[in-house]
Amino acid sequence: MRYWAFTGGFGYENLALHEAETPRPGPRDVLIEMRAAALNFRDLVVLNGQHGRAVQPPLIPLSDGVGIVVETGSEVRDLAPGDRVAPCFFQNWEGGGPPSDLEAARLGGPLDGVLCSHRVLPSGGVVRVPAHLSDTEAATLPCAGVxxxxxxxxxxxxxxxxxxxxxxxxxxxxxxxxxxxxxxxxxxxxxxxxxxxxxxxxxxxxxxxxxxxxxxxxxxxxxxxxxxxxxxxxxxxxxxxxxxxxxxxxxxxxxxxxxxxxxxxxxxxxxxxxxxxxxxxxVTVGSKEAFVAMNRALDQHRLHPVVGAVFGFDEAADAFRALEGQSVFGNICIRIVQDAD
Ligand SMILES: NC(=O)c1ccc[n+]([C@@H]2O[C@H](COP(=O)([O-])OP(=O)(O)OC[C@H]3O[C@@H](n4cnc5c(N)ncnc54)[C@H](OP(=O)(O)O)[C@@H]3O)[C@@H](O)[C@H]2O)c1
The missing domain is CATH 3.40.50.720 (NAD(P)-binding Rossmann-like Domain)
Incomplete structure (x- = not known):
């Protein structure tokens, strides 16, 4: 797998592309081939090392993305290879009120994020995304949308x-x-x-x-x-x-x-x-239940999130700079695979 990570510290100087063996899913996990990711204001706070002591390198950045399930663990029943899914921002908030350890389970810090070619996540930590959305549109949903x-x-x-x-x-x-x-x-x-x-x-x-x-x-x-x-x-x-x-x-x-x-x-x-x-x-983003409910509304009304700029996977640092510059109207996305729409 290929992945962007902060190592040794934060800032552009510590953000680099790496390669590693593609991980395998555990019994309750899914392996996702990521297709697109999206940036949020919060990702700049992480880049600048201002997200508090709990968020530390080494870290794969970005919470928001979308990909295709390519392998499921032996106990996974509700998802199958080919499903297009997005991760939940909080990996531990099913519904109702937030759990007390909410902050420990945020993607893109303290947990590794999605600016990578492959990501293993618990099957309960992802949701299917509406079919009418492009990959870059769907990538904006987990944090900004919810x-x-x-x-x-x-x-x-x-x-x-x-x-x-x-x-x-x-x-x-x-x-x-x-x-x-x-x-x-x-x-x-x-x-x-x-x-x-x-x-x-x-x-x-x-x-x-x-x-x-x-x-x-x-x-x-x-x-x-x-x-x-x-x-x-x-x-x-x-x-x-x-x-x-x-x-x-x-x-x-x-x-x-x-x-x-x-x-x-x-x-x-x-x-x-x-x-x-x-x-x-x-408001602190929202639960998986909220994500699923929002997807139903997007589907029903055929709503499309606004994508303002799309960068290639190798141009991740430029995407951060574009967010910093605040000159783009709409979400800033990264195409992780070249054929992402
Ligand atoms: N609580 C949560 O769960 C949660 C979740 C997501 C985001 N957030 C927070 O929500 C904020 C926005 O996040 P985002 O990802 O949507 O940001 P973003 O895409 O980076 O956009 C930031 C926007 O802020 C606006 N802005 C700048 N200065 C402003 C001012 N003086 N008054 C009003 N608006 C101003 C700008 O719009 P204009 O140029 O049009 O004014 C800019 O486009 C951030 O503080 C982020 O941390 C919180």
Missing amino acids: TAWSALSGNVPVRPGETVLILGSGGVALMAVLLARAAGARTIVTTSSAERAERLRALGADEVIDRAATPDWASEVRALTGGAGVDRVLELGGARTLGDAIRSVRTGGQIILIGNVTGNKAEVFLPAVLTRQLTLRS
Whole structure:
């Protein structure tokens, strides 16, 4: 097998292509021939060695990918060679509430990820992916897709007619636009440029606010909702956006805490939360059950995740650089085999 790994440390200087013997599956495992992988913001945090002490080299990066089962262990009954599957981000979260050792079972750190030609995983840690998706589209599902799904489902699922504010146009945000729209919700999205605003409208966003042209986007959100505020905010920005997210939501509404692209330490004006009965709920990707439920919705609505750029397997470092540059609209993917679509 061929695989990319960080060895001796993190950073581009420690990311290299290696070769090893292809592993064999144990009795309850499957051997997957990987076809495509996708990058998430989190993978940059790993690249930069900032993902905490639990994530250490040697490490195969990336949690998101798709491949074909080529061999099953002797006790595997529910999967067969030829099945196209994606790994679950958490290898230990079947459904219901998260297990206490959740963080120990994340792919792409601390567990090896999927930027490799072959990967052995427990058969319970993978799901079949919808047939209408290309390999690169399906590769984006485990983290970006499931996170968007969890933010719109959970205890209080999004309902038709609800207004959802989504911050930014990253992988999670774009999938959230598609899923919220399919659920019959109205979407308002903030973004960084007029060009991205245009692309978001083409994707089906109902209202888009260019935050470069409208820095006080929270007031604009209020104006677009007749002064009331939105029902739900998908808070992907973190430190520098949480205050405005709170200003943007209606009394009794929900802030779904997902991301931290602008930093980790947020200051919150508590009366704005306490006097308006807001719910602040965090999302941590989601369970296998959530992944399966999302796949049904993607299938039903024939939704396609947005792929913005595709790199070859030998160009993995360029894919990381593209993510770092934030210039690609849509998910950044890697074709692991040349005939991946
Ligand atoms: N909790 C979880 O389970 C979970 C799961 C997945 C991701 N995340 C987190 O969610 C965040 C997004 O992840 P991703 O993989 O979707 O990221 P991504 O694809 O790298 O996209 C990041 C996006 O953030 C937007 N952005 C940059 N500065 C911003 C600002 N000041 N205000 C609002 N948006 C800004 C940009 O969109 P525009 O240029 O359009 O503004 C950019 O495209 C990250 O913090 C990631 O760690 C959390």
